[in-house]
Amino acid sequence: MMRQLILATAVSMFAGAGAAQAPNLGGAMLHILIEQDGDGLVLEYETPVSGPIELFLYPGEMYNGAASVLDETYYSGRYGWLANGFFNLPAGSGVFVENLGTTAGLSVYDAFSYAPILGTDGSSDIWQWSGQMTHNWYSATEPGVYSASYRVYVGNATTQEPLAGWEAAEIMLEWFVPFDCVADVNGDGMLSPTDFTAWINAYNNSDPECDQNGDGSCTPTDFTAWISNYNAGC
Numbered sequence: 001m002m003r004q005l006i007l008a009t010a011v012s013m014f015a016g017a018g019a020a021q022a023p024n025l026g027g028a029m030l031h032i033l034i035e036q037d038g039d040g041l042v043l044e045y046e047t048p049v050s051g052p053i054e055l056f057l058y059p060g061e062m063y064n065g066a067a068s069v070l071d072e073t074y075y076s077g078r079y080g081w082l083a084n085g086f087f088n089l090p091a092g093s094g095v096f097v098e099n100l101g102t103t104a105g106l107s108v109y110d111a112f113s114y115a116p117i118l119g120t121d122g123s124s125d126i127w128q129w130s131g132q133m134t135h136n137w138y139s140a141t142e143p144g145v146y147s148a149s150y151r152v153y154v155g156n157a158t159t160q161e162p163l164a165g166w167e168a169a170e171i172m173l174e175w176f177v178p179f180d181c182v183a184d185v186n187g188d189g190m191l192s193p194t195d196f197t198a199w200i201n202a203y204n205n206s207d208p209e210c211d212q213n214g215d216g217s218c219t220p221t222d223f224t225a226w227i228s229n230y231n232a233g234c
């Protein structure tokens, strides 16, 4: 009974806190299993991943505290590092992830602190994995295809230098933000005068495509916005 009361209080406090909330993973978890194999590491997807996964923007959502770095971005927390089996590493060592190359425009934030990591905003290209399941955040602000190549190795916990004689493993993760052309109202992949007719139709029916300025409603100002979007091109 007490537990239920506490829970109810917590929920109402959260609801009273306003719009801020926790970010969304964006879909099912996709784990990259890290396994020790003798003097080396092996990486493997827990479930097969074919091709880039989508980064999502959640219009109007604002996130709590440090998580606000994800506000108004396309992001995903689906990829996570996860231990597979037991580790027996030398004393004073740890497992590190090193950024070998990340597409410009892709930002990476720590799963828990939301601090920029792995080269984002001038941060170190090396990040230490705690050994726990860790879903870092990957975000972008523009449509496109993004990738990050990582080397995972056993290193000295102080200097982060790879331990001699230990074999590292590499993996490339991929994401995408779909190219979304709002002025292409009839969705045929081209901008043409027929989109004008389509916009009029969308306006008359208050279809979602009517909203050209992205304010969530269909009003006459969206006509000016459509012209502007049309002239801007796709």
Ligand SMILES: [Ca+2]
Pocket (backbone or CB within 6 Å): 183, 184, 185, 186, 187, 188, 189, 190, 191, 192, 194, 195
């Ligand atoms: Ca069109």
Ligand SMILES: [Ca+2]
Pocket (backbone or CB within 6 Å): 210, 211, 212, 213, 214, 215, 216, 217, 218, 219, 221, 222
């Ligand atoms: Ca609008």
